[in-house]
Amino acid sequence: MSAHLPRSRQDYEAEEDERLAPGATRSARSRGRIFPEPEHPYRTAFQRDRDRIVHCRAFRRLEYKTQVFVPHEGDHHRNRLTHTLEAGQLSRTTARALRLNEELAEAIALAHDLGHTPFGHAGERVLAELMKAHGDFDHNRQTLRVVDLLEDQYPGFRGLNLTYETSEGILKHGRHWEHPLPVPDATLQPSLEAQVADCADEIAYTNHDLDDGLRSELLQLGDLEGVALWRETRRAASERVGAVSDRVLHAQTIVALIDRLVTDLIEASAWRLDASGVGSADEVRSTQGRLVALSSDLGGEFADLKRFLSENLYHHREVVASNQRAVEVISALFEGYSGDADLLPEHVRARFDVDGRARAIADYIAGMTDRFALTECQRIAGRP
Numbered sequence: 001m002s003a004h005l006p007r008s009r010q011d012y013e014a015e016e017d018e019r020l021a022p023g024a025t026r027s028a029r030s031r032g033r034i035f036p037e038p039e040h041p042y043r044t045a046f047q048r049d050r051d052r053i054v055h056c057r058a059f060r061r062l063e064y065k066t067q068v069f070v071p072h073e074g075d076h077h078r079n080r081l082t083h084t085l086e087a088g089q090l091s092r093t094t095a096r097a098l099r100l101n102e103e104l105a106e107a108i109a110l111a112h113d114l115g116h117t118p119f120g121h122a123g124e125r126v127l128a129e130l131m132k133a134h135g136d137f138d139h140n141r142q143t144l145r146v147v148d149l150l151e152d153q154y155p156g157f158r159g160l161n162l163t164y165e166t167s168e169g170i171l172k173h174g175r176h177w178e179h180p181l182p183v184p185d186a187t188l189q190p191s192l193e194a195q196v197a198d199c200a201d202e203i204a205y206t207n208h209d210l211d212d213g214l215r216s217e218l219l220q221l222g223d224l225e226g227v228a229l230w231r232e233t234r235r236a237a238s239e240r241v242g243a244v245s246d247r248v249l250h251a252q253t254i255v256a257l258i259d260r261l262v263t264d265l266i267e268a269s270a271w272r273l274d275a276s277g278v279g280s281a282d283e284v285r286s287t288q289g290r291l292v293a294l295s296s297d298l299g300g301e302f303a304d305l306k307r308f309l310s311e312n313l314y315h316h317r318e319v320v321a322s323n324q325r326a327v328e329v330i331s332a333l334f335e336g337y338s339g340d341a342d343l344l345p346e347h348v349r350a351r352f353d354v355d356g357r358a359r360a361i362a363d364y365i366a367g368m369t370d371r372f373a374l375t376e377c378q379r380i381a382g383r384p
Contacts, residue, residue: 012044021099023278023291025191031164034148034181035157046103049166053107056153056160058114058146059084064369066120066326067209077216078208080113080120086208087112090200090262091193097266098273098292100192108169108197111162115142117366118373119326126327127362130334134358141177142366143170148181149355150363169194180355187285192273195292203261206306211254213313227308229301233257261294261302268295329377330365336380337361343380 013028020026027044040048053059062081078086088109095105116139117123124139131137144167148159159181168184168191189195210230213219224230230253237256238249269292276291278284284291294302313319337344338361341352351360368376 006042009040009042009044012047016044016101019099020101021273023192023273023276023281023284024098024100025104025165025193025281027101027103029281033161033163035161037161044103045163046101046107046166049160049162050103050107050110052160052162053111053114053147056114056147056151058151058367059110061367061369062113062116064371065116065118066123066370067205067212077212080116083205083208084110084113087197087201087204090204090258091197093262094196094200094266094269094292095193098192098196098269100196104165104169104191105193105196105200107162107166108194109200111143111147111166111170112172112197112201113139113143114146115139115144115366117142117330118368118370119323119330122323122326123330126330127334127366130331131358131362134356134362135177137362137366139366140171141179142363144179144183145363146367148179150367165191165193169197172198189285189287189290191281192284192292195290199265199292199294202306203258203265206302206309207254207258207261209309209313210257210305211250213309214250218316218318219313223312224308227305229257229298229305233260261298264294264298265292268298269293329373332377332380333365333368333373334361337364 013026016024016026016028025046027046030045032045039045043051059081062084063079065080067078067080067083088106091105091109092102094100095102117127124137128137146159147162147167147170150158151160152158154161164184171184172190172194190198210219214221214224224234233256234249234253237253240256241249241252244252272291272293276287278287278291293299338358341349341357344361344364348360348364351363355363365373
């Protein structure tokens with residue numbers, strides 16, 4: 001046999017059966033897609049999901065959507081795209097160590113913020129308020145709308161037509177609202193890969209928000225000395241690297257913090273999985289309590305760090321002031337479009353009869369980048 005024969009999808013699926021843990025999700029056993037499609041000769045179902053997500057327009061727009069700091073506040077601050085890539089990397093590392101399906105975990109992580117509005121969580125809060133009388137709004141629901149309905153690249157169906165398992169991972173906060181297409185069943189737990197992506201998201205945003213907060217000087221090192229997880233990790237990093245600049249020590253503390261959390265996540269989860277005895281992905285879904293999670297001790301310290309960030313960064317007066325701008329812009333856009341449909345592109349107006357006027361407007365606003373929302377607001381305000 002030639003050493004250069006390509007590996008087929010079936011080869012990858014056979015390898016998964018040998019390599020993956022009992023509770024992992026096998027791509028060959030996927031519950032499929034809403035609209036059936038022929039399988040690819042060289043890519044598994046979850047590889048195709050990942051690739052469709054990376055190549056969609058909503059993914060590219062994440063580059064110009066706020067994480068915590070708006071883009072003009074600094075070129076080095078994270079945005080939604082860099083956050084998503086960091087979460088994807090941590091998902092792959094964790095899934096690989098636990099012998100779970102890396103492609104599925106990564107696909108879920110890469111998709112999880114596709115429905116986020118411009119201006120971060122502040123934008124989501126104001127759009128949720130505006131949509132209270134029209135079926136509500138949240139970014140997990142919006143992500144499903146993006147991948148099921150709003151992306152328009154394929155003949156025969158709207159959306160990306162992702163697998164059941166990737167959609168299940170997107171819906172981490174439940175499904176108590178109407179959706180035009182079938183949604184995954186409500187279960188006690190999602191797949192192990194979805195649990196990995198959820199934890200990776202938390203670890204990623206906590207650490208990079210901490211990093212950005214310190215670099216912006218909205219957070220002060222002295223205040224963080226009261227947070228045990230930061231204090232212990234910084235001391236250990238300092239002992240390890242020796243005499244270095246403050247910049248290097250800062251960077252190495254963030255590296256050490258991520259490593260400590262991910263290592264604990266892997267080891268604590270491996271212990272739980274072994275103790276649980278789960279033998280299949282379906283058994284995982286009927287298990288009480290998360291199997292992929294930090295240990296109780298480090299989980300408590302991590303919660304303290306997140307509380308510190310909530311009080312000292314996310315509610316910092318400068319961040320709050322920036323958030324107020326989001327309220328003004330999104331409110332003006334929603335009011336302007338609701339009052340004059342001619343302000344909207346034809347493809348948005350065309351969806352009024354199918355999705356409802358308010359939902360079509362919310363979809364359009366949620367998909368905007370920060371800078372496009374600002375430009376649109378100026379255009380509306382400047383109309384004669």
